[in-house]
Each structure stands twice: as C-alpha cells, then as structure tokens.
Amino acid sequence: MAKIPVIKAINLSKTFKLSKDNEVIALHAVNFEIYSGELICFFGPSGCGKSTLLSMLAGLQPPTSGEVVVRGKNLANYKKKEISAYRREKIGMVFQQFNLILSMTVLENIALPMAFGGMKRKRRMQRALHLLEVVGLGEKKKSVPADLSGGQQQKVAIARSLINNPWIIMADEPTGNLDSKSADDVMKLLISLSRKSKRTVILITHNPEYLQYADRIFRMKDGRVDKIEVNAKTTKVELVDSVAKLDKLKDVDDKSSDDSKDEEPIFSSEIGKIEDEKKEVLSEREDESNEIPAEEDKEAENVEPREALSEKEDESKEKEEIKQ
Numbered sequence: 001m002a003k004i005p006v007i008k009a010i011n012l013s014k015t016f017k018l019s020k021d022n023e024v025i026a027l028h029a030v031n032f033e034i035y036s037g038e039l040i041c042f043f044g045p046s047g048c049g050k051s052t053l054l055s056m057l058a059g060l061q062p063p064t065s066g067e068v069v070v071r072g073k074n075l076a077n078y079k080k081k082e083i084s085a086y087r088r089e090k091i092g093m094v095f096q097q098f099n100l101i102l103s104m105t106v107l108e109n110i111a112l113p114m115a116f117g118g119m120k121r122k123r124r125m126q127r128a129l130h131l132l133e134v135v136g137l138g139e140k141k142k143s144v145p146a147d148l149s150g151g152q153q154q155k156v157a158i159a160r161s162l163i164n165n166p167w168i169i170m171a172d173e174p175t176g177n178l179d180s181k182s183a184d185d186v187m188k189l190l191i192s193l194s195r196k197s198k199r200t201v202i203l204i205t206h207n208p209e210y211l212q213y214a215d216r217i218f219r220m221k222d223g224r225v226d227k228i229e230v231n232a233k234t235t236k237v238e239l240v241d242s243v244a245k246l247d248k249l250k251d252v253d254d255k256s257s258d259d260s261k262d263e264e265p266i267f268s269s270e271i272g273k274i275e276d277e278k279k280e281v282l283s284e285r286e287d288e289s290n291e292i293p294a295e296e297d298k299e300a301e302n303v304e305p306r307e308a309l310s311e312k313e314d315e316s317k318e319k320e321e322i323k324q
C-alpha cells in the first residue's frame, strides 16, 4: 500500500511584498513529504525561510503559490473554520518564546486550547494534569509560569501543544531561549514524543548537535530545501519514561460524552475565545478550589486517544517502512 504523507509541500513559495518594487522571496518552490511518526529537523541559517515555511505548514499564513497537502487534502481548500480547527486540533505548536499566560497556573495554560471544544473545566484540568505528568512536571500543578525555570516553562508549552492530541508537533527553535542543560531536557522530551509515542515531530533548529537525533534532515539555504539527508542510524538518547503516559489519554473528542453540548461556547473570534476563557478561568478559580481529585479518572487510564488507535497502528507501520 502506498504511503500517504502526513504533510506534503508542493512547489511551496512565499514572497513578502515590502513596497511597490521591493519584495523578499522567503521561499522558492519547496517540495517535500513528511510521514507519520518521523522526526524531521529543518536546519539552516537565520533568514533562510524556516519559520515562514513552518507557519505555512501550520496554516498560519497562506503560500504565495504552491500547496500544503495534509493527509491528502490541500489546505487552500479548507474553509476558514476548518483552518482554525486544523491549527487547533491537528497541529501542536511550540515556539522559542513559551507564550504562557502569566496570570494562569500551568494547568490552566495547558488546558486553554481545549476551552473551545465544550468539555467541562474539571475534565479539561484532569487532562492537563495528565499532560503535566507526561512532561515530567506533575508536582508543579499549582505553580504559575513565574515559579518555573525556562526549561520547565517550555515543557509546559509542549504539554499545552499536546492537549488536543495533534497529528503533528511543530517546534520552531524550541531551545533557542534555554541554557544548554534545559535545552537538552526539552530535546529529550521532543525525541521521546517521537520515539516512544510515535508522534510526528517537525523541529526547526540551527543547533547542529540535534541533527543526529532526526530521522531526516532538511537542509535549507536562501529559501530552498537544499538537501534532504536520511539518518540511517539515529543516535539513541535516554528517553523520558513519563511520555508513555500520553498513550493513555482519554479520548477528548468523545461525542457520547454528556459534557459536550451544554457548554459549547459561541464567540466571535479565537482571540475573543481566549480572552473569555481567561475571564472564565479566573472567575471559576475564585469559586472553586483547583484541587484535582486524587482518584484519577479510571476511564482515562484505559481509553486510547482520538485517532490514536488507527493512527498509531499505521504510524508505526509507516515508521518501520521508512527505517528500511
């Protein structure tokens, strides 16, 4: 059976028009395919187009020409709502700046992208706690970002990126603001998500030390993918054990759940949603304690995540094929 790439770029180009006769060609007709479960590094000097490329893969900006095809569908054919849903649910983004909301606890930050799905707050917070444990910071559940080191904040941002069980984790220089020890810890976590949990990870870096861990390296120069290298043998790294917990996440999209309908929020824009969620979180926080029941949701222990059963099966198969 032919492998379908999870994401594919076809002659993907981006030109920024600065003025009438001044433009920057950030990307020149780039082509590549990325398969489920791969750990891909985009590597190249500052200004070569890495972030522009990633933002188009994530549906954050449209290409000037060419296509981004996700599991066989051209993003250009998505309706506005579908693009938002794609960004929110299928992609987990991690940036150099952690972008955590300082007035919220780490759990509230992790749960935030889930606020739009209509799941009750208690369930969202349980899921957030589970993810905090996945990234190895379970003991920080009551902390606010300012209590944490940079490395820990980035791990919280990674947990947040996983909240909707995305197909692809995209990380743009995630270690750029970290000291070398924290950077290594964050990298171990991302590598573990790929190796232990078979997630597709697209990593932008300009640190050559990390290339040894990638399945493939896409070398970029002057807006082009210059060369794609396959790492026949990726360097082994001590994996983060707690990542295995990710496979036990409760299906968040469980339509049979009674929680879903009555809480469907209706807001005019995503920014509006975030602002409203912030208000809701802060006011709820006054009313109720943040205590998560010690007894974990038993269901959560046993149910595979959304898409994960079928996804993961063919992901691991695909990964085997790629390795050969």
Ligand code: ADP
Pocket: 016, 024, 025, 026, 044, 045, 046, 047, 048, 049, 050, 051, 052, 053
């Ligand atoms: P990298 O992430 O590899 O450092 P970028 O994708 O940020 O590179 O930028 C690639 C090129 O596109 C650079 O010349 C940059 O100045 C330009 N560029 C990126 N975003 C914009 C923008 N919004 N407006 C104008 N030029 C931009």
Ligand code: MG
Pocket: 050, 051, 052, 172
């Ligand atoms: Mg960049």
